[in-house]
Amino acid sequence: MPQNKISKEIKQLADELELFDDVMDKYEYIIELGRALHVLNEKYKTTTNLVQGCQSQVWLHEYEKEGKLYFEADSDALIVKGLVQILIRIYSAHSSKEILDINTALLEELHLSEIISSGRQNGIASMIQKIYTYARQDNDKK
Amino acid sequence: MPQNKISKEIKQLADELELFDDVMDKYEYIIELGRALHVLNEKYKTTTNLVQGCQSQVWLHEYEKEGKLYFEADSDALIVKGLVQILIRIYSAHSSKEILDINTALLEELHLSEIISSGRQNGIASMIQKIYTYARQDNDKK
Amino acid sequence: MNTIIKKDFPFFNNNDIVYLDSAATSQKPQIVLDKMQEYYTQYCANTHRGEHELGDKATTEFENSRDYIAKFIGANTDELVFTKGTTEAINFVASSFVKSRFTKVFLSELEHHSNIVPWQLQGLEIVVLPLDKDLNINLEEYEKLLRLNPKSFVSITHVSNSFGIINPIKKLINIAHKYECLILIDGAQALAHLRIDVKDLDADFYAVSAHKAYGPTGIGALYGKYALLESMSPYQGGGSMITEVSFKKSSYLKPPLRFEAGTQAIAEVIGFKAALKYLFTLKQTQKEEDILLKYAKEKLQGLSRIQLYTQAENVLGNISFNIKGVHHNDIGILLSKQSIMLRTGHHCAMPIMKKLGIKGTIRLSFALYNTKEDINKTIQAIQKAIHLLTKNKGDKSASK
């Protein structure tokens, strides 16, 4: 697996999360990340941007600027917002090539069961899929 | 359970069958019974008299004479013929009341798995049913 | 009492989880696993086929299980058809019976998707029976609707999987029959909690799943009055449901075998019986379950910002709630992190959620192995979750 900025970011986040030995402290941190999530402009909360999960809803807005992909998102649930924030930190402001180089399996290092969940109806999993689909489309244009 | 001629016949047959310590000897005896089975007149081998089993066919012809029910039967398989012979020995030449007094569970004493089988598609089991149905009809007429 | 019961369940010997999701699926006692193991290791053979002694033994155990399960719910042996579960049972009735005889089906607003979608798939129109504010079916409206629509088909859950409401099934059936309607009862949430007597209830059809009543996955049953079953065409075709097959025409066995095409879930049927036998020998009364549910409700009502959805007393097996201002999913995740497993969401009952104007709830659902201790731990964990989710940003000190 190639080492790029994204994988380094994942590694760094994993290290950060590992500092908590109490799982509740870890989730407290995620909740805080959720609270800190940049509010998504209401106009982007569209049906197309909605990635439906079984439990909570996630809106993901993507755009490209100067060869890099940017992601903004929101959710109706707080922990999901925190997880969304983490994914934005990982994936936003990178080229589609950089994104596609990263196997999603790498996210397992974060040890956040909600992020890599087999439940196909999981909003976060769908969000990751949407990120990759967008990156693939962007890459194909080139 | 009332003791009547039928239950005595079952008991006697059970004792007889118990004499064999080798199961193959027992089945040899049953095969001989099968060979000895009185041939059923072809005219009674009708569809109505046919009790369909999953494996072998049994034709059962019933009639009443002087208040007693009589059974004649045949099968295309030899062991089944032997079992049929045993059932005729048990049930033939008794009144419907005497038959209905006997719970079929009593047949378990014979230790012949083919006779009391849960397979609802078992020809022997269907034959027993047919005997009881006939006895019930005869009894209802009175 | 319930702590002793826990010992019968290997799951609880293996970990410290507080399991409050029994309405989704219950844990299984050792005896159920043992009985299935026994089949697999001692008399594993196919059933209802060529008659060697091993197959005979398997067939006997299979049919004895049918007999036991039928008796357990007050049915005759021949009136019990094995299905994959409640969902398949309802689909089967929809496809093989209702579709060709009715154009509409009457459902309550409380129904599980498994008692909604099967009717839609068969192109039947759904008429909704309205609820009172405590989520009970409005009996007057019910009777009025049926009076206007005699000879209809009705399908109603015995116990609601999302709000625990016990419907007055006997009365509902009675009224249905008064207007010559036929009625199916979805017993998925009832089997583990109530004594069911389909004959006393006079239900036309009654559907259950084993896995919600201490039994294995992959098996359930449909009870149907014999005359109704007899009038039904096969749902699936295949081995062991026929008397004669030719390429031109086939003829079928009588019920219940007519409806059991192909190799059956043999081990599961045997495990299903073991589960009900276990349930029977516990002789647990509904009272003890009531006590636990009342205890939980009381404790929940002590939480600030609690939102309950019914004050009805005829409630069993589960309680749904929300914490105002907090997403149910956030609570669910934080409880899971504290080893408390319960379900949050729409509980496969979107219509009632929509009607209540919510996306979902947090649901505690109970089984015989649950204890007050379980409830206490859960309440504490909920409090901790609420605390984390509602305190001011950055106010770290308050979390300890």
Place this chain on the structure above:
Amino acid sequence: MNTIIKKDFPFFNNNDIVYLDSAATSQKPQIVLDKMQEYYTQYCANTHRGEHELGDKATTEFENSRDYIAKFIGANTDELVFTKGTTEAINFVASSFVKSRFTKVFLSELEHHSNIVPWQLQGLEIVVLPLDKDLNINLEEYEKLLRLNPKSFVSITHVSNSFGIINPIKKLINIAHKYECLILIDGAQALAHLRIDVKDLDADFYAVSAHKAYGPTGIGALYGKYALLESMSPYQGGGSMITEVSFKKSSYLKPPLRFEAGTQAIAEVIGFKAALKYLFTLKQTQKEEDILLKYAKEKLQGLSRIQLYTQAENVLGNISFNIKGVHHNDIGILLSKQSIMLRTGHHCAMPIMKKLGIKGTIRLSFALYNTKEDINKTIQAIQKAIHLLTKNKGDKSASK
């Protein structure tokens, strides 16, 4: 080698039975039972529902199993739908796909009832593909029929359950596609014996049962090309197959989840994977199975009055025969009394029996655990049975 394999199967440790009925259902290795036990005792929860960690774990194992099973037969994960077994898989295709698109189905004369009755139930006309004298499909006739009936639906067994014939599936599929026909392969008897690659075969649908391939009862699968699955409406409705439900209208998930309504056979899916994994690690080649089958055939041919029904070499897994002048049922009973379990009768394939002018056969069917020793014992037992059944009445002395 096979004696070592026997040790993996608790059934054989528990008794001395010679089991030659694996075409009906196979015995199960310990590892399959262990994996199911693991689910029941360590992470028992419902799948695809509210997301507590226990449910997540169960869902992960469930979906990993799908992945493994799909790969095992060369399919993509999303192309594998879980069903109760082969029978349900075929009924599903008949109901959700063929019924609305075709009026006829082309079947071989060798088919099992599970590949006949489902089509009849959907009101489809059956056209029979004739066999050559060795029970092989006549390829010229086959091509001629399809040429005359392009864009039809064909359904054929991979391996015959009554005569072991391996059909030239790849060729049959190829010809079908040449005339724009779609084709389903009944793989019930193939999964345990052949390496299957649905993509290489280019099958449109492929149906299997776990219980015939060392797996648990109550589970099987349908492979379907994704585009075909996508075009299909749900077979059953219920929980976990929907995106949105209202009383007016519901919308459904994509395949495969669209077709898996209600609680699934979770433990069984997990056991299914374990079975195929076991099968894979054995790396048993078809050759070894061939050797045993040839050995059995040779021995059988040594019996006087033997009647075999095919001299074909493309045979696998089972042999059918009769002893002239003796009813197959009599042999079956006497073998069973000698602890040899095999099936006699029509093997759920009445049409081919009728065509051969017989009521049934005696069938030996094999799995990896069978040995030459098993065959020897069986031959001896058959000889003994023939002796008892054919000697003269009263000639008691000769039986010893």
